[in-house]
Amino acid sequence: MSERLVIVGNGMAPGRMLEHLFEAAPGRFEVTIFNAEPRVNYNRLMLSPVLSGEKSYAEIITHGDEWYAEHGVTLHKSAPVTQIDRAAKRVQSSNGLVAEYDHLVIATGSSPFIPPVPGHQLAGVVTYRDLDDVDKMLAAGRGSSIVVIGGGLLGLEAAAGLKLRGMDVTVLHLAPTLMERQLDPAAGYLLEKAFVDRGVRVITQANTKQVLGQDRVEGVELSDGTVIACSMVVMAVGIRPASALAKESGLAVNRGIVVDDQMRTDDPHIFALGECAEHRGICYGLVAPLYEMGQVLASTLVGVPASYQGSVTSTKLKVTGIDLFSAGDFGEGEDREEIVLRDASAGIYKRLVLKDDRIIGAVLYGETSDGPWFFDLLKRGVDTREMRDTLVFGQAYQGGTPLDPMAAVAALPDEAEICGCNGVCKGKITSTITGKGLTGLDGVRAHTKASASCGSCTHLVEQLLHLTLGAGYNPAAVQPMCGCTEYGHDDVRRLIIAKGLKSIPAVMQELEWKTSCGCAKCRPALNYYLVSDWPGEYEDDGQSRFINERVHANIQKDGTYSVVPRMWGGMTNPKELRAIADVADKFAIPAVKVTGGQRIDLLGVKKEDLPGVWADLNAAGMVSGAAYAKGLRTVKTCVGSDWCRFGTQDSTGLGIRIEKFMWGAWTPAKLKLAVSGCPRNCAEATCKDIGVICVDSGYDIHFAGAAGLDIKGTELLCHANTEDEALEIIVALTQLYREQGRYLERIYKWAKRVGTPSILANVVDDRDKRRAYYERFVYSQQFAQVDPWQERVNGKDAHEFAALAEFGMPVAAE
Amino acid sequence: MDEWIEIGRVDTIPRRGARCVNTPNGKIAVFRTQDDQIFAIDNRCPHRGGPLSEGIVHGASVTCPLHNWVFDLSTGQAQGADEGEVRTYAVNVVEGRIFITPDLMLVAAE
Numbered sequence: 001m002s003e004r005l006v007i008v009g010n011g012m013a014p015g016r017m018l019e020h021l022f023e024a025a026p027g028r029f030e031v032t033i034f035n036a037e038p039r040v041n042y043n044r045l046m047l048s049p050v051l052s053g054e055k056s057y058a059e060i061i062t063h064g065d066e067w068y069a070e071h072g073v074t075l076h077k078s079a080p081v082t083q084i085d086r087a088a089k090r091v092q093s094s095n096g097l098v099a100e101y102d103h104l105v106i107a108t109g110s111s112p113f114i115p116p117v118p119g120h121q122l123a124g125v126v127t128y129r130d131l132d133d134v135d136k137m138l139a140a141g142r143g144s145s146i147v148v149i150g151g152g153l154l155g156l157e158a159a160a161g162l163k164l165r166g167m168d169v170t171v172l173h174l175a176p177t178l179m180e181r182q183l184d185p186a187a188g189y190l191l192e193k194a195f196v197d198r199g200v201r202v203i204t205q206a207n208t209k210q211v212l213g214q215d216r217v218e219g220v221e222l223s224d225g226t227v228i229a230c231s232m233v234v235m236a237v238g239i240r241p242a243s244a245l246a247k248e249s250g251l252a253v254n255r256g257i258v259v260d261d262q263m264r265t266d267d268p269h270i271f272a273l274g275e276c277a278e279h280r281g282i283c284y285g286l287v288a289p290l291y292e293m294g295q296v297l298a299s300t301l302v303g304v305p306a307s308y309q310g311s312v313t314s315t316k317l318k319v320t321g322i323d324l325f326s327a328g329d330f331g332e333g334e335d336r337e338e339i340v341l342r343d344a345s346a347g348i349y350k351r352l353v354l355k356d357d358r359i360i361g362a363v364l365y366g367e368t369s370d371g372p373w374f375f376d377l378l379k380r381g382v383d384t385r386e387m388r389d390t391l392v393f394g395q396a397y398q399g400g401t402p403l404d405p406m407a408a409v410a411a412l413p414d415e416a417e418i419c420g421c422n423g424v425c426k427g428k429i430t431s432t433i434t435g436k437g438l439t440g441l442d443g444v445r446a447h448t449k450a451s452a453s454c455g456s457c458t459h460l461v462e463q464l465l466h467l468t469l470g471a472g473y474n475p476a477a478v479q480p481m482c483g484c485t486e487y488g489h490d491d492v493r494r495l496i497i498a499k500g501l502k503s504i505p506a507v508m509q510e511l512e513w514k515t516s517c518g519c520a521k522c523r524p525a526l527n528y529y530l531v532s533d534w535p536g537e538y539e540d541d542g543q544s545r546f547i548n549e550r551v552h553a554n555i556q557k558d559g560t561y562s563v564v565p566r567m568w569g570g571m572t573n574p575k576e577l578r579a580i581a582d583v584a585d586k587f588a589i590p591a592v593k594v595t596g597g598q599r600i601d602l603l604g605v606k607k608e609d610l611p612g613v614w615a616d617l618n619a620a621g622m623v624s625g626a627a628y629a630k631g632l633r634t635v636k637t638c639v640g641s642d643w644c645r646f647g648t649q650d651s652t653g654l655g656i657r658i659e660k661f662m663w664g665a666w667t668p669a670k671l672k673l674a675v676s677g678c679p680r681n682c683a684e685a686t687c688k689d690i691g692v693i694c695v696d697s698g699y700d701i702h703f704a705g706a707a708g709l710d711i712k713g714t715e716l717l718c719h720a721n722t723e724d725e726a727l728e729i730i731v732a733l734t735q736l737y738r739e740q741g742r743y744l745e746r747i748y749k750w751a752k753r754v755g756t757p758s759i760l761a762n763v764v765d766d767r768d769k770r771r772a773y774y775e776r777f778v779y780s781q782q783f784a785q786v787d788p789w790q791e792r793v794n795g796k797d798a799h800e801f802a803a804l805a806e807f808g809m810p811v812a813a814e
Numbered sequence: 815m816d817e818w819i820e821i822g823r824v825d826t827i828p829r830r831g832a833r834c835v836n837t838p839n840g841k842i843a844v845f846r847t848q849d850d851q852i853f854a855i856d857n858r859c860p861h862r863g864g865p866l867s868e869g870i871v872h873g874a875s876v877t878c879p880l881h882n883w884v885f886d887l888s889t890g891q892a893q894g895a896d897e898g899e900v901r902t903y904a905v906n907v908v909e910g911r912i913f914i915t916p917d918l919m920l921v922a923a924e
């Protein structure tokens with residue numbers, strides 16, 4: 001009979017432990033997990049990118065429902081365990097679920113500490129630990145004022161994320177400099193400056209006296225009397241091991257649940273794992289030690305001797321654009337020496353603390369690539385006397401001439417740790433690449449876990465792939481566009497402009513294409529780049545377009561076509577409807593359907609009938625709806641203030657205005673917009689490429705939604721006060737996307753790649769830049785707004801719609 | 815049955831493009847490459863019947879518009895991982911006039 005293993009808490013530590021366990025002894029344990037959170041297991045470290053909008057929740061799930069099913073694990077979601085009956089070896093959850101165990105693992109993690117200042121229980125005081133907290137913070141909404149109490153790792157990641165979401169953020173920190181537990185004052189100062197530069201207000205030596213407000217948070221008062229108005233307070237002052245449950249059950253608990261080197265508590269059937277455990281007097285707050293514990297516990301459970309010896313940890317701050325690394329001890333002392341390197345103009349600061357010629361602490365700010373190297377020297381206690389003069393310059397300088405970064409990685413010993421979170425060393429990565437025949441980052445992540453947690457060592461792993469696979473892997477030159485070239489999309493776009501290349505043959509010649517005339521992947525991409533970069537100069541190449549864009553209709557599975565005329569903003573009238581009906585009758589069109597884009601599709605049109613169908617639709621004033629285009633598709637609207645009792649603005653009118661302004665534009669991938677008249681959002685604007693939500697005070701402009709292959713709500717870009725301003729922002733955003741997007745890359749993927757801050761900087765924060773993008777779009781529209789149907793009705797590409805030759809009867813029969 | 819059949823002029827087909835010849839037995843796609851070579855194949859992709867004449871032409875190959883199979887125009891063989899073959903027809907070009915093998919009509923007559 002299989003052994004019953006019950007786990008309390010479904011965080012990062014047990015997730016990893018179970019992977020080891022199922023690998024070592026598949027089928028031996030019948031596992032039941034109780035989780036207080038209402039969901040599966042996810043990468044908690046990545047909550048900050050979710051908060052900032054750089055990642056979605058779906059992307060950070062580590063164990064989805066299928067994983068539990070596959071391993072026969074029973075997962076009780078939303079079921080916090082409230083009682084452990086050690087005599088009966090049974091646990092019970094608050095909602096009455098009961099499970100009996102042979103082995104019990106307590107992995108309840110930590111709880112955020114809320115300082116008991118007056119007002120701390122008011123609505124609007126939140127903590128930062130799980131996804132629900134992220135949702136609560138985001139609910140505050142763009143433009144709201146938020147106070148983050150605590151300038152440590154968590155508080156700063158929260159502040160950076162909230163700022164990126166357009167909130168007005170103040171960080172209060174008790175100590176004189178930020179992250180004083182990991183950084184010395186000089187690095188703390190640089191960090192503060194970087195936050196201030198981002199528009200985050202930082203107040204140090206700030207002692208919170210009380211949170212102000214009646215029912216909800218209205219502000220924070222400091223002990224010096226300063227009052228900061230805000231609608232939300234994020235408490236990020238520290239964490240406490242969640243050990244209450246263990247304590248109530250009579251287990252030995254100091255700060256955390258006391259465990260031995262096998263992770264066993266003082267009850268032989270009960271183990272503790274993760275942040276809730278206390279090992280040799282230490283409670284950890286980072287994942288690397290927890291992963292090591294998980295491995296030891298898995299071995300212990302299957303009866304293989306293993307023992308946990310404690311961990312040395314290093315810290316990295318995961319805020320895009322701020323590089324910071326710290327490890328070990330950097331306090332000052334009689335017996336210590338230090339080496340400091342400052343480059344104020346480059347914003348670089350490095351400090352090494354040595355004792356007996358050995359590194360015991362390292363703080364790197366601005367340039368952290370040597371972090372793993374220093375950390376390795378620190379952990380191994382290497383005598384650095386020999387390299388003392390150049391030590392602080394980093395590994396590249398050891399041995400005379402500076403090494404390139406690749407050589408620096410090559411020079412690392414096999415034991416050097418590459419991935420701090422998962423404790424994966426260089427030798428393990430390179431041997432797995434060779435042993436398993438891996439070819440890319442995903443493979444390394446799957447087999448070794450390196451770079452799979454906080455992701456900050458990704459570039460090192462890529463360099464190792466390169467070193468191991470040689471030219472077979474090139475981390476710098478990302479994905480080539482296709483088999484015809486070594487260049488990636490971004491390089492090609494850059495070179496088209498830099499070299500003034502204005503035709504497909506010119507691009508292929510200058511960029512040394514390997515095929516004579518490309519392929520079905522690169523030609524449409526090049527054609528788009530040229531159309532977009534040289535409006536009015538480049539002549540569109542129909543033969544490099546997919547059939548739909550060549551004949552301006554959608555090809556169907558039987559080789560017939562569908563035809564979708566524009567219905568501006570979803571509005572139509574009897575005349576248009578009559579013309580559609582007449583056309584359907586006249587050409588015996590088999591199907592007429594309302595599309596998901598608020599207009600009508602005529603399906604099953606024969607190719608040779610297309611010009612005739614178009615001529616009749618044109619005659620009734622209709623043009624191509626471009627339902628086939630990597631270009632502007634639809635602008636959906638709701639009835640808005642014209643009719644709806646809740647409408648705040650003329651959403652229909654604005655939608656029509658946008659569609660009339662932007663139709664005909666080619667974009668990297670299709671572009672769909674919507675305008676809703678109020679936050680009830682009947683036009684579904686918050687899953688579009690660009691969406692507008694009208695509100696009393698104007699227009700909230702959203703972007704980067706998805707509702708096709710992926711589902712993703714939009715992000716709020718900014719607020720516009722007038723229709724004109726809204727239009728200008730939307731057009732500028734579209735133009736930025738046209739200039740930067742890779743062919744077939746939807747807005748949400750592009751935004752994720754380039755980052756919201758750079759988009760804000762171009763189309764929101766800087767009026768002049770915005771205007772310039774807007775004007776480039778307007779310029780290119782004069783060449784783009786030509787109805788392709790009309791052109792073809794007038795004879796363009798006539799060869800497309802007629803056979804080369806017709807043979808009515810077999811010649812042989814004549 | 816050794817008379818080649820004239821089907822049209824090279825310059826009425828776009829470079830890197832194709833047009834069809836309609837026969838009672840279905841369509842034949844006649845391709846013109848960038849360097850003016852002419853090929854004729856059945857206009858039916860062996861995968862799911864996609865109209866190959868509507869595909870993107872590159873080198874002496876065409877990519878099917880429905881699911882991107884790639885065919886060598888001279889042999890009719892599917893390229894890469896896909897397996898399949900489309901029937902080819904011999905063509906002859908004389909002074910810009912395209913002639914196609916009379917086999918075509920033999921088949922048609924069967």
Ligand code: SRM
Binds near residue numbers: 708
């Ligand atoms: C006609 C329509 C379905 C309908 O009967 O309602 C439709 C039909 C097709 N969609 Fe769609 N999509 C239609 C609305 C949508 C919507 C809903 C919307 O626009 O509000 C979506 C989700 C939103 C989005 O765009 O992501 C949608 C997401 C897709 C996708 C997934 C795109 C993605 O990046 O996630 C594809 C595949 C692709 O583009 O590669 C696709 C591809 C297609 C193609 C073009 C398939 C193909 O490659 O041949 C279908 C063409 C049929 C035809 O000839 O008309 N269709 N498609 C809708 C036309 C809307 C219009 O008036 O223009």
Ligand SMILES: Cc1cc2nc3c(=O)[nH]c(=O)nc-3n(C[C@H](O)[C@H](O)[C@H](O)COP(=O)(O)OP(=O)(O)OC[C@H]3O[C@@H](n4cnc5c(N)ncnc54)[C@H](O)[C@@H]3O)c2cc1C
Binds near residue numbers: 157285288316318
């Ligand atoms: C925003 C953020 C960023 C971070 N960034 C980093 C980083 O960059 N690097 C790093 O090393 N570490 C980072 N950490 C810390 C890291 O996430 C933790 O060390 C790690 O998640 C701890 O794992 P755990 O399994 O012990 O606990 P957790 O992952 O916290 O899991 C504990 C789970 O148990 C549940 N639970 C609690 N009590 C009960 C109960 N009675 N019954 C049932 N379930 C219960 C909780 O709801 C929770 O889901 C970060 C943490 C946060 C919050």
Ligand code: SF4
């Ligand atoms: S969902 Fe879209 S792509 Fe899929 S079958 Fe329907 S119309 Fe075609």
Ligand code: FES
Binds near residue numbers: 864879881
């Ligand atoms: S029909 Fe040609 S590839 Fe599918």
